[in-house]
Amino acid sequence: MKIKKIIFLIESIKSRGRERQFVELLSYLKDKPEYDLRVIIMSEEIHYTKFLTLNIQYQVIKRKWTKKDPTVFYKFFNALSKFRPDIIHVWGNMVAIYSIPYKLFNNTPLINFQIQTAPSKVGKGLLSHRLTFPFSDIIVANSAAGLKAFKAPENKSIVIFNGFSFERINNLKKPDIIKKRLNIKTRFVVGMVAAFHDTKDYRTFINAANQVINIRKDITFIGIGQGDRTIYKRMIYPDNSENILLLEAQQDVESIMNICDIGVLSTFTEGISNSIVEFMALGKPVIATNGGGTKEIVIQGETGFLIATENPNTLAKKILLLIENPELREKMGQKGNKRIKENFSIDVMGRKFDELHNLIVNKKKI
Numbered sequence: 351m352k353i354k355k356i357i358f359l360i361e362s363i364k365s366r367g368r369e370r371q372f373v374e375l376l377s378y379l380k381d382k383p384e385y386d387l388r389v390i391i392m393s394e395e396i397h398y399t400k401f402l403t404l405n406i407q408y409q410v411i412k413r414k415w416t417k418k419d420p421t422v423f424y425k426f427f428n429a430l431s432k433f434r435p436d437i438i439h440v441w442g443n444m445v446a447i448y449s450i451p452y453k454l455f456n457n458t459p460l461i462n463f464q465i466q467t468a469p470s471k472v473g474k475g476l477l478s479h480r481l482t483f484p485f486s487d488i489i490v491a492n493s494a495a496g497l498k499a500f501k502a503p504e505n506k507s508i509v510i511f512n513g514f515s516f517e518r519i520n521n522l523k524k525p526d527i528i529k530k531r532l533n534i535k536t537r538f539v540v541g542m543v544a545a546f547h548d549t550k551d552y553r554t555f556i557n558a559a560n561q562v563i564n565i566r567k568d569i570t571f572i573g574i575g576q577g578d579r580t581i582y583k584r585m586i587y588p589d590n591s592e593n594i595l596l597l598e599a600q601q602d603v604e605s606i607m608n609i610c611d612i613g614v615l616s617t618f619t620e621g622i623s624n625s626i627v628e629f630m631a632l633g634k635p636v637i638a639t640n641g642g643g644t645k646e647i648v649i650q651g652e653t654g655f656l657i658a659t660e661n662p663n664t665l666a667k668k669i670l671l672l673i674e675n676p677e678l679r680e681k682m683g684q685k686g687n688k689r690i691k692e693n694f695s696i697d698v699m700g701r702k703f704d705e706l707h708n709l710i711v712n713k714k715k716i
Contacts, residue, residue, distance in 0.1 A: 354711050355386045357435040359426075359445035362393035363401050365576070365599060367512070367624035368466050371492075371699075372441055373398045374515050378700030380404050388433050390426065392445065427452045436711055437461060446482040453485055459710045465491035467621040468499045468642030488706065492622040493643025508706070511646070512622045513699025514631050514690055523605040532595060534609070538569040538673055541610035543603060543625035544617065546577030546596070551616040551639065556585045556594065557662035558616075562669050563590045569673065572610070574600055608632050611679060612672050618659055620644050627694050630654075630686030635679050637668045647694070653686035
């Protein structure tokens with residue numbers, strides 16, 4: 351059995367989708383005896399404490415001067431030289447750039463997994479993603495839309511979808527406990543989990559919520575995420591304030607998502623949305639903006655609905671359609687759960703990366 355020495359480079363392990371995927375993949379690979387894993391991170395903040403339970407040796411390399419501290423190149427080169435990996439696996443733009451000198455000097459294969467979005471406009475600055483493409487042996491994205499957006503070279507690019515660990519929903523809190531804690535008294539709940547950031551379209555979500563609540567008062571809308579919620583709270587009609595809750599990031603977000611009858615993602619563009627994957631894993635029908643990689647997850651009319659951007663009227667209509675048709679909600683939810691198990695599970699993602707590592711170590715083409 352050939353041992354595969356792989357070093358993973360990532361900026362941080364904060365509470366974000368990219369970082370969750372990172373920890374889930376490490377968890378999958380750690381249990382395989384043929385792997386010798388190391389990690390370099392650039393921040394001491396570790397929000398996903400599961401990473402610490404894996405007992406994988408890691409090193410923190412921090413910038414001391416500026417964001418582009420040139421001494422970091424030497425520190426990365428030195429750390430990589432001590433481990434002498436078979437594969438360098440990067441999860442971000444700057445860590446990819448910092449790895450280039452060692453890659454060139456030692457001809458070590460570089461897996462570049464920094465494409466996890468699919469923006470409508472891609473920056474062309476000196477330190478953009480494309481700078482690292484010529485030095486990458488394999489470019490991985492979590493969506494075909496991401497590869498297209500960044501114009502990654504087709505001859506060395508592949509898609510590996512995000513993986514969801516179903517262990518996360520094995521011990522959810524009971525719905526009545528969650529509803530009591532949040533003071534939700536309505537029969538139905540519609541949720542959206544996304545950062546309160548201008549890349550996410552909470553304006554459309556709230557405008558649609560106002561419309562729906564004006565028609566029926568038995569629905570509560572929940573938005574959950576990091577960021578400033580002030581401007582969005584101002585959009586809520588006074589009479590609807592008890593039916594629209596905008597919450598900061600929650601530790602038990604899966605339990606809150608589980609009380610939802612419908613999952614929503616109103617956005618402008620997206621790679622593979624973890625929140626959509628999570629709603630579908632929980633058996634919830636979804637309504638999402640048809641942008642970026644979302645259409646690679648949601649099957650129109652089967653696991654949910656894809657709608658145009660900035661269209662609160664259509665969002666409101668689709669919400670009402672699902673609320674008024676319990677059989678349709680159930681059917682879409684079941685199909686969504688099945689799709690995640692078959693295409694977006696952590697086992698599927700882990701197996702595909704494992705196959706990729708084997709091909710590289712054995713010097714075979716993808």
